[in-house]
Amino acid sequence: MTIIRQPSLFGIQELYNMEPTQKYEAIISTIDVDAIYHAVTKKSRFGAPEELNYAAMIISCFVRYVERIPTIKDLIKRLHEDIAFKLNCGFLVSDAVPSEASYSRLVTKLLECDILEKQKEKVVLQAIEEGFITDDTVAIDATHFEARDQTPPKEEKPKSEQKKRGRKTKEEREQWLKDQAEKEATMPLYEKKIEAQLDVPLAELRSEVPIEPKWGVKKNSEGKNVFWFGYKAHLIVGTSSQYILDSLFSSGNLNDGKAAIPLLKGIHERLPQLNLRYNTMDAGYDFEPIYEQVHRMGQQSVIAYNKRNEGELLGYDKHFAPTCFREHSYRYDSFDAKYETLKYTSPKECRECPLANEGICQKVYKMKITKDLRKYTAPARGSKAWDNIYKRRTAVERVNAYLKEWFQLNNVRYRTGKRAKVHFDMVTLVYNASKLAADRIDAQLNPSQTA
Template sequence: MTIIRQGSLFGLQELYDLEPTQRFEAIFSAIDIDPIFAVVTKKSRLGRPVELNYAAMIYSLVARISERIPFIKDLVKRLKNDMIFRLDCGFLVSDSVPSEAAYSRMLTIISESNILEEVQETLLHQAIQEGFITDDTVAIDATHFEARDQAPPKDHEKPKEEPKKRGRKSKEEREKWLIEKAEREANLSIFEKKIEDQLNVPLAELRNEIPQDPQWGVKKNSEGKNVFWYGYKGHLAVGTSSQYILQSLFSSGSLNDGKAAIPLLKGIQERVPLPSLRYETMDAGYDYEPIYTQIHQMGHQAVIAYNKRNEPEPIGFDKHFAPTCFREYSYRYDSFDPKYETLKYTRPKECKECPLANEGLCQKIYKIRITTDLRKYTAPARGSKAWKSIFKRRTAVERVNAYLKGYFQLDNVRYRTGKRAKVHFDIITLVYNASKLAVDRINAQLNQQQAA
């Protein structure tokens, strides 16, 4: 019997095992730098003379992430001392090596535009066109990374409030308090308001108003204790099978994870032409009704872990909100009717020999519209095998977060302002997706060679 050996897939680790020249060529070919070049090049005859190779500088910033070079000064030193590296980045022998100040000026220009997001979108469209992104599920989660600056005391964030007066307010005091409260709420930014206020706000406005300065953040560790840190958050929407970053968002560390979900979802809806998408999966930190509403408006289904929040036990339903019979056995999830948006449940197995069923006191079939409560009734139904199977795919976004920190220097933020830190984050996500596209193209070539 002939033994056929299955060829292993080429992955990110294998990409990094390649010679630098091969790796750079594969990654650079996946990025269209022309729009970035148009933004950073000098457009006036006045001022300093143009002596810099801006295209090579852009490529060298990509190579810095790929080579895990921690500082710009180390990048400049590497370019001066390593001729092969300099040529790989696109510099000519006659080109002078840019200074740290030149790189700083270029990054400042990039930070004033959204050009990296546009290049990222072009890359995703190319990957979709080449058939590498065919996901039906998106996983959303956030990861934190610390700022370079020394963190201020946590008490510095919130001034001490005056002690409240005890007792009931008079009519005049209550009217004054209500007016002041309405004024305060009207002056709040969109991310300081409730999540439901984001539903009718355009995507461009949401992305422009997101806070980006370093702030104190808090998370629970594996022991359930609060851990405080000072810095930023990266919010990602990742295709669970392709593991491309379909949307990303940079914010202050204090922003609640749930408040970043709707901008990510709207970004998927407006910027990612992927008709195969059906599900969005998230952990319990995103269990807010407006997020379910946004997903329902997109025509997709939400697979989000339920956060009980001290709610009373439902009567006539189990913990997964499936209906129960008189003897409190749970009905079994059968199917979902997309036309009427209805979940179908069938009689429990234990009811086959139940006298109540024979007397007609126990229904054979239960149907529930998911629009009755989008948070409780999801398709597939909570607790079902299909729901659990989709929810397990959420680990893809955790894997990508680990890649960004382990391979792409997400933890190495070397800028004091949120705008410059965002450029660092955008370059990292761009290089990651470019690396994924490079790997997929190499795998496609290998498969073609094996088939030939």
Template sequence: MTIIRQGSLFDIQELYDLEPTQRFEAIFSTIDIDPIFAVVTKKSRFGRPVELNYVAMIYSLVARISERIPFIKDLVKRLRNDMIFRLDCGFLVSDIVPSEAAYSRIVTILSESEVLEGAKNTILNQAITEGFINDDTAALNASHFEAKDQAPPKEEKTTSEPKKRGRKSKEEREKWLVEQAEREVNLPLYEKKIEEQLDVSLSELRSQMPQDPQWGVKKNSEGKSVFWYGYKAHLLVGTKSQYILQSLFSSGNLNDGKAAIPLLKGIQENVSLKTLRYTTMDAGYDYEPIYEQVHRLGLQSVIAYNKRNEPEPIGFDKHFAPTCFREHSYRYDSYDAKYETLKYTRPKECKDCPLADQGICQKVYKVKITTDLRKYTAPARGSKTWKTIFKRRTAVERVNAYLKEYFQLNNVRYRTGKRAKVHFDLVTLVYNASKLAADRMNAMLNQRQAA
């Protein structure tokens, strides 16, 4: 058996160096197959007799992701030509090889169910129970991937009546305000403002998530806009363990910030991770409702600040630390969790300042983070601890790269959003299953070495 070592490609590379039979057995053993089998199997004893091995079909879909088999037709071909692979997936010698249509029917059934979400949460909580996940920080980010189909041609805008220029009369303005209010009420949930999500249940947030392929845009490293037609993967990742703690699939045009609250609520309802203390995100998630949701979970936000043409604060520096009379920044000292208060101490430059003895500049400055959750975070913005935690955010970017490079996230072969979500769920499921399999092998190896 290949020795599994710490510190490499999250130990999954060594897992993939094993013989296929050992690798499949290790990955399959982490997945609770019974709920998935109950969904896809035939429910009635009437009608056409069951001739397919559904358990083996589910395992073969997992093996397709693991083996990087691009098409279902290639999976069927390999099952027909490779007897060892067929047996590794759980098929018997007497079983018939399923057709592409049979796999298509299973994908359709899975697209109408949330069973894969349950399977992912089962693996995650099993990893927590076995002690492989003890992160104190979770990082959130989104990654785009293209749809299979070519983007449809853009619809030509119909010419409307020219708008009336000038100020509206009082009656016209009142009518316009009523129409605007009605339009806002009738908008879909994800077209409303982010704060509308705070009091909505997780099940409703997930059910209303847009999933059809759409045009998306982002800035590349050179600051230029890059367009694509497809989807987005939203991930909340443990920065130390690099497990996917929660995941969401959406249309490519969804604003990244509108996926944050569903992911955070998913942590609250589906993951019993008591060690979690911080969530870190880039400036694309700098919205007050996201800070509010993190605060409701009893966690702390470490999110890059997006200035948005706001005026310079008076009496505070760019990190919102108070400044003295001579505009030296106070130093962050500590955080009192009981009273949710940040403590700042007098700047070093004020040690010999003549104003210090006159009572003009106070020695200690305290501020409650609830004064403004966006500006006052624990640890304080600009502090060494804040910067250290924020650097951990790169973990989610690495996981996004792993999913695309090794787990076929870029290889969506379904035309509809629902069926594409099945592919996304399988990708994230196999990733966490492979991670758990590698961690179990590490633990077994360490036990043998200790003995």
């Protein structure tokens, strides 16, 4: 009997087990280092000449994340002690090893331009062109990481702003509502309600994201609040390819839901060639404006429902499917995309029901999703199709774990938000570059399987 051996997939872990020369070349070849070099080098022939090898410095910054070197100081030490490593980073034997101050100036030049953002988008476009990104479903989630600075004490509201006990009079309430409306009108964009983002252009949404380190809060496995000081990484990931299609860096106190619309608009405007159908998110994104944004894009939301002190709807089950006279749930049958209508058929229990021939219960229910985008999704909540799509959301959690474990996302070495954003952009760029490099090698090893 002939034994057929299945070819194994080549992934990021196998890539990182390769020899340094091959590994660096495979990863760096996916990034346009020349474009970054031209963005950070001197634009004028006047002034002091630059004696540093900026191209090699840029490569060594990427290699630092590949090799998990924790600090620039450790990188410089490695360049001094390991001549092979120095050559693999692009330096010549005669080149002087840059100082920490030189690397700091490079980071300053990178934060003054948006070249890393452009390179992140370029790598994704290249992966799409080569056929490695063919997802129809994306997942959105956020992960936190702490700042380099020592955590300051939490700010307490002054006594004048603390809530007064007792019920307000009619005049006090009218004045309070007026003050709240004036206050909200002058608020920064990300302090307003999420619906304020719907008609704001993408460029403005991204430019106004708060990026300074702030106190954040999350619930642990025991349901208790845990406070931390730092930042958040918001990612939108292809559930099959596991590429980061778009990302957002923010302060730690930004609500996860307020980053969803910028990410959704980002892939809709920047990556129109993707044929996306579903957007999966956990219950932290269960806000009506997010459903509205997905609907405007012509796609479907698969978001866990977050019950907010809402009572049970009479005639419907917990998944908002209609119920019969004896409170059995109707079964989801299909979705008519043309009319945006969900079709439900009679429950199994109705076959043997003594009221079946009485005409009390109808056999088919049709429900337009536009009646309530939050409750009625396609496929319908509670159906096997909905559950199977929602399970794909774990892809973004897997990518979050990769970024922290393999790419040093939680190892911020800078004290300001702008410099920490350079770290975040480097991490996400190196991840996508490593993914593209691994996919290219896998395609060469298993051409028939890729085809």
